[in-house]
Amino acid sequence: MNQYDKSVSSHASINTLSARHVAVKVITNILLQQGSLSTQLARHQLDIASEHAPMLKELCFGVCRQYPRLNSIALHLLAHPFEEKDTDLYAVLLLGLYQLTYMNTPDHAAVNETVEACRILKKDWATKLMNAVLRRYQREADDIIEVLEAQPSVEFNMPKWLVKRFNKHWPEHLEDIIEASNTHPPMCIRINESLVSRETYKSQLADLGIGSEDGKFSESALYLRNAVRVGELPGFDAGYVSVQDEAAQLSAHILSPKDGDKILDACAAPGGKTGHLLEKANATGLSSMALTAVELEPWRMEKIESNLQRLGYSANLICADASNLEAWWDGEHFDKILLDVPCTATGVIRRNPDIKINRKPADIEDLVTIQRAILNRVWETLKPGGFMLYATCSLMPEENEQQIQYFLANQEDASEVPLNSLAPSFATEWGIPVSHGRQLFPTSEGHDGFYYCLLRKKAQL
Ligand SMILES: C[S@@+](CC[C@H](N)C(=O)[O-])C[C@H]1O[C@@H](n2cnc3c(N)ncnc32)[C@H](O)[C@@H]1O
Incomplete structure (x- = not known):
């Protein structure tokens, strides 16, 4: 090894160690359900020097993306799972297995760093165990993986319950969904x-x-x-x-802002679609389009502000629960509404791989209830004759076509209209038609998974 190689490798090891240390905190918090990967990374990004940020991201995204496999391997290797108070040690083990399986880290360095991480956590009692577990994995990795491949979660690298849901709803798209969900977007x-x-x-x-x-x-x-x-x-x-993402860009093209339109973006942060609606309006030289953006979370509201500031646009920004009209609505109806509701995000697992760890089947029902409440209340703010675009980045019919089916059955003044009603020249060959609206599946080289349905409020007689 020459002098240059030595200096690179010593830097790489310092970077890895420090990024690794923060990665242990991030993964531990995700395992303990204390916030999403993006929230955790944003919170801990300042704990390390900026040059270590790519390594931190690689480690955290990597462990989440490979979690179903790594988790099965770890449970196979451990005689007893760690207790909850030692979740940090489990995070250390997952990171060690990730480095050994998916990174170029030399094996001895991965094992040493893992053992050292136990000391940093002041859990020296675990160093022997960690060393033994990783050394066994080094020796038996191929055999272990071959045995575990029989489990659907390992075969598809996806939680078993999600594989079952995808297979139940979209059997002919299953392989493509899994492949796209496991790739880098x-x-x-x-x-x-x-x-x-x-x-x-x-x-x-x-x-x-x-x-x-x-x-x-x-x-x-x-x-x-x-x-x-x-x-x-x-x-x-x-x-x-x-x-x-391209599928997310369809919202503004479908809603196609017109001069004089009063538009509501009801679940707006981080403001990607808010910005696009304003860009569309400016591209067509519209002078009098007015946009109101409502968002529940104050910290996410700041993201809309900074996004619009960069784009040089302004909107009426309101931090509120969109379903609590009494808290934010002035009684003036909107011509068009974008309702990009909170959802399971099962169409964007590749961007939010912590879904593989934290999302549970019960979340679907909870989210359907929240979406229903927002949909029903926000509908009141739409003008007769006005349009609402309902959108999710979910692949679950409960949140999409079934949600709309229930809504249409209970809302006499609502009807579904073709998605190109507002922009007839706009092609709608994307995704597939479902009983209501259109479903897009994530594609490996292309767009994310999304769902759109355009609704119209009947004009008053
Ligand atoms: C799918 S994201 C919206 C993405 C956004 N439209 C964009 O393109 O950047 C859903 C957003 O709805 C917000 N949200 C959740 N419940 C809400 C509620 N009751 N009222 C308003 N916003 C809500 C979430 O905090 C989240 O920022």
């Missing part, structure tokens, strides 16, 4: 068409050596052949582009 950007055309921006990217391809369904979407940091995207700070 491609980087998709949204071009701000009020500032630059997709063609022009694409050639600006090409000049910088960044290859891209047009989205097939959203006219504002570009897929980058290789992910880049947002700072490398020309004009990012000036609002020329945003990072947004």
Whole structure:
């Protein structure tokens, strides 16, 4: 090993160690159900130097993405599972197994770091155990994995209950859903068409050596052949582009803001679709579109503010429970409403792999109840003759077509309309038609899983 190699490897080991230390905290909190991966990463990102951030992300996303496999391996290796008070040790073990199985970390370094992590946690009693477990895995990994592959959770790298649900609802799409949900999503950007055309921006990217391809369904979407940091995207700070999945971009194209429209974005944070609606309005030179964005969580509200600030737009921002009209609504009806409700996010597991750890079957019922309450109340704020776009990033029919079926059966003044009603030139060949609305499945090289249904309030007689 030459001097340069030595210095790189010593830096790599310092980076890994420090990122690893924070990763233990993040994974422990996720296992203890104390918030999502994105919340945890945001909270702990400042605990480490910025150059360690990519390693922290790799470790945390990696463990979550591979959790069903790693969890089965860990339980197979341990004679007794760790007690809840030692969840941090379980996180240490999962990280060690992740490094041994999926990273280029030399085996001895992965084992040493895992053992050292027990000392850092002041649980020296576990060092021998951890050493023995990882050394056994080193010796027997192939045999262990072969035995465990018989379990659906290991075969599909997905919790068993989710495999069963996907198979029950979408048997002919099962393999594609699983494959897409287990991959890294491609980087998709949204071009701000009020500032630059997709063609022009694409050639600006090409000049910088960044290859891209047009989205097939959203006219504002570009897929980058290789992910880049947002700072490398020309004009990012000036609002020329945003990072947004192609399926998510369909909302603004479907709602197609018109001059004079009063629009509500009822579950708005982090404001991706809010920004797109405002861009669309500006691209068509609309002067008098008014947008109100409602969001429940104050800390997520700040994300809408910073997103709009970057894009240079403003909206009427309200922090409130959208279903509590008494708290936020002034009684003026809206022409169009986007209702992008909280959901199981089962169409975006690849972006939120902690779903594999934390999502439970009972969440579906709970979320359906919340969605129903928001849908019923927010409907009151829609003008007769007005349109509401109901959206989720879920693959569960209970949250999608069945939710709408129940709504239509109980809401006499509601009807479903074709998704291109507001923009007839807008193609709707994406996804598949379901009993109400359209369902998109995640695709490996393309868009996320999504659901859309467009509703209209009957005009008063
Ligand atoms: C699927 S996300 C919305 C994503 C957003 N439309 C975008 O494109 O960036 C759902 C949002 O609804 C918010 N939310 C949940 N319950 C709510 C409620 N009762 N009222 C308003 N917002 C709510 C969540 O905090 C979350 O930010």
